Amino acid sequence: MKERVKSWVLALLVLGSLIESYYLIYRLPGSDSAVMSKNLYVKTDNMGPEEKVENLLYPDKMIIHMGEDRHTLFYPGTTFYDLILNRLKGRGFESFQRRSVQDFDWDKIRSENSGIELSFGSGIPVTLLQRVMQLSPDSLFEGESIDRIWIYNVKNDSKAHAVFFSTRGDIVYEAAKADLTVQDVQQHVDFGKNWSPYTAVNGDYYLPQDKVSLVKVEMPSGMYTIEQMQSNLFFDAGSTRYIPEKDGSKIYTDSKKSLQVDQEQNWMSYSDPAALPAGDSTPAKDALEAVDFVNQHGGWNGTYRLAATEEGRQERKVSFQQYYGSYPIISVPQMQYGVINLELQQGTVSFYERSLMYTEEDQAVKQLAELPGGEELENRLARLSPDLPIKDLTPAYLPVVKEEQLLLQPVWRVTFSDGSMVTLD
Structure with missing residues (x-):
């Protein structure tokens, strides 16, 4: 009888050990929100290759x-x-x-x-x-x-x-x-x-006399997991702890650095307020440091262009704009995608944000589309804000999530003199 009891106890201990091991391996901090579906799971920790x-x-x-x-x-x-x-x-x-x-x-x-x-x-x-x-x-x-x-x-x-x-x-x-x-x-x-042919308007922007042809694109999309971001951004991802936020976002921290994830927007923000200053800071040096940081912490999931190196009060902001083909992908409040933003203090990255979404461009379905030009476009521009002069007019792509697909919708991006922007499809 005693031997049978010992056998049952031993079996329960072994089972408990296996369950505990499972949770330790597969339920690391952040795994509660890891996406595991066949379409969204990504094996590699890198978001893309390094770039010069x-x-x-x-x-x-x-x-x-x-x-x-x-x-x-x-x-x-x-x-x-x-x-x-x-x-x-x-x-x-x-x-x-x-x-x-x-x-x-x-x-x-x-x-x-x-x-x-x-x-x-x-x-x-x-x-x-x-x-x-x-x-x-x-x-x-x-x-x-x-x-x-x-x-x-x-x-x-x-x-x-x-x-x-x-x-x-x-x-x-x-x-x-x-x-x-x-x-x-x-x-x-x-x-x-x-x-x-294009017509110059006030020396500020150029209006096409004809319609502009480009493609409407739909391609499979997925989301990088929080474990991958922790692995990319923390020295010891296992030491992070989870802090729930009231707005639905999630924060992971190792008491020094923090990773905030907005799952509705598929957007991450990483901050390292205790980053040690590297010394001299210039726009060029900070841009180079920003490129190195992205290379070392995820890589580039597409084609990008250095868009800005702006001087702030105590920091410098460096932004990279993503392109599809010849035109930029616009990030809007309703759909944050297509940009990588960093902030540097004295040459050291203290803030880093980007989309967690990736696409399968080799599976893209393309359809020819046209943006209005000539008199039609001129009339639509005239109906916009009369108090703000237009400074730039550029074909662009507006990203839209459609189930597990990302749709790139061709639009005109209209930029005003105060930096504000609207789109015309």
Whole structure:
């Protein structure tokens, strides 16, 4: 009888040990929300490959001026965009002269002279621009950030002009020596002759005279697990503890760093307020540090472009914009997706946020779509806020979650002078 009791007790102890082992292995902190379905589970801890900073530095658009007030636009990844940009990367620019932006009649240059205008959105530090272009800046120019480069010909002038616009808005730098001939510039401009025509509006944005064709995309999507994020961001993921929040989000912390997950938005925010400062901080150094951080803590789940290096009160904000094909994916309050944001203090990352969603691009279903142009688009723009001038008009993709699919809906992204934005489909 005693032996039988001992056998039952031993069996119960073994069973209890197995159950406890199961929970220790499969129910680590955060696993309560881990997605385990066949469509959403991801085996690797990486969200994507590492990336070189040079591959993240490129213009958001290329404006071709053909004289007689004729213009067209090329976007990233298109044939002529890549051809012209690669040629310009191999040309040298030096002996920069600092001048006032008011020294030039830009409306006349835009309408009468042939040229190529590269737009870098919110700007790119010159020391980073040197990684993709052959620049020989002096100490003054080297400390600037550039949001536009305008290379153009002037009638009856035997040399090409190259002007770099400071993000400050009142200063430009003209390269007295540019390894480009008038014929080089004209050859690049000629690529736009038979392309879709655009009309310049107040020198701020360009309105297509015809409809713009692009694709509507639907592809399978899933979500990276919280365990993967813990493994990427914490030295010892097993030491974290879970703190529930009233708004439905979840926080995991090791008492120093914290990971907050909004499961409705599939969005994560990581903060390390105790990060030790690395020392000197410049826009270029912080951008490089941000790229390294993403490389080491998840990687890049798609094609990105350095979008901004903004100075805050005590930190610098670095943002990367995700692209599908030639156009950006917009992050909106209803659907946060398509951007990676970081904050740095004295060269060290203290804040990091991005979407937890991934897509299977090789299984994408594409359908041809058109965005309005010409008079129809002009009328729709006129009905927008009359008190805020439009500063930019760009084709873009609006992300929409549809069950376990991500839909990229083509839209016009309209940006106003105060930085606010609306979309037109």
